[in-house]
Amino acid sequence: MVRISLLSVHSPPDAFPDSKYALTEPNGLLAVGGDLEPARLLFAYRNGIFPWYSEGEPILWWSPDPRAVLFPSKMRVSRSLEKTLRRGHLRVTHDQCFSAVIRECALPRDGRGGGRSVGTWITAEMQDAYIRLHELGYARSVECWEGENLVGGLYGVVIGRAFFGESMFSRVRDASKVALVALCRQDYGFIDCQVSSEHLARLGAIDIGRDDFRALLSRYCAMAGAAGRLSG
Template sequence: MVAWLEANDPFPPVEAALGARSDAPGLLAAGVDLSSRRLRDAYEHGIFPWYSEGQPVLWWSPDPRMVLGPADFKISQNFRKLLRRVVREPEWEIRLDDNFAAVMHACASAPRPGQQGTWITPAIVEAYSGLHRAGLAHSIETWYDGVRVGGLYGVSLGRMFYGESMFAHRTDASKIALAALVAFARTHGIEMIDCQQSTAHLASLGGREISRRAFLAHVRQAVDAAPPVWRLDKGILTALLQGNAADKVQKVPQ
């Protein structure tokens, strides 16, 4: 039975989420409250919202959980060549938080194979924009010749980053933004990027599944750590290309 949350109700224990044999594995609760306060509480407990227009707010805590360890990020030979061009050519830029809401809207309109519509509803945009205004959510944006061509956004609590969505209007533009996030994570002690659900694309970049127990154990200590100062540009990719930041982080827990 999925719990219904009123405005001030706490989340149930994540172990109460529906199991793998259910029609909705990982579904924990439903409700209508999507305040920034509720969102922050959710992420601190390894829970995230995902629902469609017309549905109540559905809260999830899947087991296993897809994560990307910055030290595990895979860079193909062709992508490495592209990153070198990004660093070298002035047409390319990496911008932080240039327009958070615009990135969310771009992610909302990005085509998803096998999916109709988007979970990034106006209510979702407003709720995450509230976190952004509080300094708890960020967009990393790839620009080419003065045009935003890709990017991603997510939630940052302490030394934990929760990736939410990406978009690309130019080949590999979202992956360039992810590379910048990975480089920032490596140099600022962020040892895990939450990817929520397993996909073949994320697995090809080094993502893998870990148990919910291991994920939550990491979250508990990471969200209490002092947050980094969020500043970055494309120069941060240099350390990633050289590989001299990789030994500063630990591998993702099993």
């Protein structure tokens, strides 16, 4: 019988089991418990592990196989998105209002904007944890504006030249996709999309096996990335 590892707040940040021991059903569940302190989160992401749980649940840590990834040069830009980009009515900034982006992503939505699931899995505890990572330079946002209104965006964790996407939102058509195009123009080797969906597949994300994903982590997390805040 496969057992899930139990972590406590006193467990060292590197107390996770090897991701190869993650369950196949539910796909990727690896450990339960611990906390969302920066050291634990950064160790987890470097090793292909991320937290995902709902309000009232303990922290659940996942490392699914296969893994959905998007290589920036392979992003598919549809004709309608090309038209939106040519119109130029949506303005993009980077790292200008991270907290606002994560709050928007945490709101219930109908599932059309991407991300892992509909609902409010981005708890207040998770928001605080990723805002702290942002303050330390390890989490970034891309914002999309229509006039002075924030209408779309995304955020994720950055280690070296690896971008670990967490969530995105749209309040007007194509806003999150415009933000993703802007992200793909940055110097990232790959974007971790975690779990596949039809929405992500249409944008060019593909599934790869755990060993291949580990190879990406080894290569790109060790590379020097752009330090500090990106300019708007």
